[in-house]
Amino acid sequence: MSVVSRGFRGRARDARHQLPPGQYETTGFPVLSAGPTPTVPLEEWEFTVRTETGVKHTWTWEQLLALPSESPTVDLHCVTKWSKFETEWQGVSLDVLLQDVESRADYALVHSYGDYTTNIPVEDLLDGKAWIAHRYDGEALPPEHGGPARLLVPHLYFWKSAKWVRGIVLMHEEERGFWETVGYHTYGDPWREQRYRGD
Amino acid sequence: MARATVPRRLGERLRWRTARLTRREDESSLARTLVLDVPGWPGHEAGQHVDVRLTAEDGYSTQRSYSVASAPDGETVELTVQRTDDGEVSPYLTDELTVGDLVELRGPVGGWFVWRPEQKEPVFLLAGGSGLVPLMAMIRMRRAVGSRTPFRLIYSARSPETRLFTSELRRGDPGLDTTYVYTRSAPPQWPRPAGRIDASVVSGGGWPPDFEPTCYVCGSTAFVETAAGLLVALGHHPGRVRTERFG
Numbered sequence: 001m002s003v004v005s006r007g008f009r010g011r012a013r014d015a016r017h018q019l020p021p022g023q024y025e026t027t028g029f030p031v032l033s034a035g036p037t038p039t040v041p042l043e044e045w046e047f048t049v050r051t052e053t054g055v056k057h058t059w060t061w062e063q064l065l066a067l068p069s070e071s072p073t074v075d076l077h078c079v080t081k082w083s084k085f086e087t088e089w090q091g092v093s094l095d096v097l098l099q100d101v102e103s104r105a106d107y108a109l110v111h112s113y114g115d116y117t118t119n120i121p122v123e124d125l126l127d128g129k130a131w132i133a134h135r136y137d138g139e140a141l142p143p144e145h146g147g148p149a150r151l152l153v154p155h156l157y158f159w160k161s162a163k164w165v166r167g168i169v170l171m172h173e174e175e176r177g178f179w180e181t182v183g184y185h186t187y188g189d190p191w192r193e194q195r196y197r198g199d
Numbered sequence: 200m201a202r203a204t205v206p207r208r209l210g211e212r213l214r215w216r217t218a219r220l221t222r223r224e225d226e227s228s229l230a231r232t233l234v235l236d237v238p239g240w241p242g243h244e245a246g247q248h249v250d251v252r253l254t255a256e257d258g259y260s261t262q263r264s265y266s267v268a269s270a271p272d273g274e275t276v277e278l279t280v281q282r283t284d285d286g287e288v289s290p291y292l293t294d295e296l297t298v299g300d301l302v303e304l305r306g307p308v309g310g311w312f313v314w315r316p317e318q319k320e321p322v323f324l325l326a327g328g329s330g331l332v333p334l335m336a337m338i339r340m341r342r343a344v345g346s347r348t349p350f351r352l353i354y355s356a357r358s359p360e361t362r363l364f365t366s367e368l369r370r371g372d373p374g375l376d377t378t379y380v381y382t383r384s385a386p387p388q389w390p391r392p393a394g395r396i397d398a399s400v401v402s403g404g405g406w407p408p409d410f411e412p413t414c415y416v417c418g419s420t421a422f423v424e425t426a427a428g429l430l431v432a433l434g435h436h437p438g439r440v441r442t443e444r445f446g
Contacts, residue, residue, distance in 0.1 A: 002215075002252065002254040002258075002260055002303060003217050003254060003301050003302075003303050004254050004255070004256055004301075005253045005254060005255070005291075005296070005300060005301060005302050005303075006300050006301070007291070007295050007296075007300075008253045008254070008255050008291050008295070009255050009259075010253070010255050010259045010260075010261055010287060011287040022250075022252070022260075022261070022262040023262075024261050024262075024263075024287065030420070030444070030445075031420040031423075031424075031444055032444055033442060033444070034311055034312075034441065034442060035427065035437055035438070035440050035441060035442055036427035036428060036430065036431045036437045036440050036442065037424060037427065037428070038437070080264050081250075081261075081262050081263055081264060114437060115438065144420060144424055178311075179311075181310075182309065182310030182311050183308060183309065183310050195250075196213045196308060197212075197213075198212030198213065199212070199213070
C-alpha cells in the first residue's frame with residue numbers, strides 16, 4: 001500500500017492511452033544518453049550481425065535503405081518515467097535482416113557507435129517486434145535521437161532501443177550491456193515495471 | 200558527517216521507502232531544497248538519483264527522478280527541485296510539501312554519472328541550470344572526504360537570480376574554480392555578454408584535454424549537446440565525457 005502524500009492530486013488523466021505503472025505522458029521527445037552524440041558519416045556507416053560461430057553479415061547504408069522498410073507507429077516508454085504515444089518511424093524489420101542469418105543463439109548484445117551496448121533476448125527482436133529505424137516523424141532521424149539509425153524495440157524500456165546502432169552479436173549466454181551492468185534491469189518490461197536490477 | 204564509502208548493493212532489490220520532509224530552503228527564485236529523513240537509507244554516491252513517488256488520496260500515483268544534491272550523510276537525503284510551471288510534480292514538491300509531509304523514495308540509482316573519491320584525475324564539471332544539482336553532490340562529496348582532486352566548474356545559468364547554491368559556491372572550496380556563464384541577462388560590468396557557452400569558455404574555464412580530466416555534463420538537451428560537442432571538438436576523448444540530461 002502506497003503512502004498518500006498530503007494535498008497531492010496529480011493532473012487530470014488522459015483516458016485515451018494506457019500508461020504502464022509509474023509512467024507519465026509527454027508530448028516532447030526527451031533525450032538521454034551516457035556521453036557525447038557520435039557523428040557517423042553515412043559512407044562509413046555499417047551494420048553488422050555476428051553469429052555465435054563468428055559469421056559476419058554486414059550492410060552498408062545504401063544496402064540498408066534498399067531493403068523493404070516498414071512504417072511502425074508505436075508507443076515509447078522510457079525508464080526515466082516518460083511515455084510518448086503514437087510515434088511514427090520508418091525502418092527495416094529485424095525479421096528482414098536476420099532471415100538469412102544462421103544461428104541458434106538465444107541472446108543478443110547490441111552495439112552502438114560510441115561504445116554503448118544493451119542486451120536483448122533474440123526472440124524479442126523477431127516476429128515484427130524490432131526495427132533498425134532510420135526515419136522519425138517523416139524526417140531523417142536526428143543525431144541526438146540516435147541517427148543515422150537506431151534500434152527500435154518499443155515493447156521494452158527505451159534504453160533497449162540502442163541509438164547509433166552499429167551491430168548485433170548473437171550468443172548462447174546472456175551478457176549484460178551498459179546500463180544493465182550499472183544497476184538497471186536485465187530485461188526491462190515496462191508493463192511489469194522492470195526498471196532496476198531485482199525488480 | 201558524510202561517509203566516504205557507500206555500500207555496493209547492486210544485486211539487492213531497490214525498495215520504496217517512506218521519506219519525511221524535515222526542512223526546506225529556498226535555493227533560488229525557482230528552486231527549493233528539500234531535506235528528507237529516509238529511515239533505512241543505504242547511502243549513495245555523488246551523482247546518483249532517486250525516484251520519488253507521489254500518491255493522491257484517490258489512489259492515483261506518479262513517479263519522477265531527481266538527482267541527489269547532498270553528499271552521503273546517514274539517513275538524510277537532500278533534493279534540490281526546480282519548479283516547472285506546467286509540471287505535475289515539481290510545483291507540488293516546491294510549493295505544497297511542508298515539513299512533516301511524506302513522499303516515497305527509491306534508490307539510489309545510477310552507477311555511471313558518479314564521481315568517486317578514489318578517482319585521482321582532474322574533474323571538469325559543466326552545468327546548465329538545475330543540471331548543477333548532481334555536480335553539486337560531487338563538489339560536496341569532495342569537500343566531505345577532504346579530497347584534493349582539482350575540480351573546475353562551468354555553470355551556465357539564465358541570470359544571477361536563477362543560480363543555485365549561490366552562497367555556498369561564493370564561499371568556495373580550495374582547489375575548485377568556478378566560471379559563470381549567463382545566457383539571458385548578465386550582471387552589470389560582467390566581462391562576458393549574455394550568451395551560450397562556446398569554445399573559449401570551455402577551454403578557458405576547464406582543463407586541457409592532455410590533462411585527461413573526467414568531464415561531467417548535466418543540463419537540458421540543448422546545453423548537453425552544445426557542451427559535450429565542444430569538449431569533443433577541443434580534443435577530449437568521448438569516453439571521458441559523461442552526460443546526463445533532463446527533459
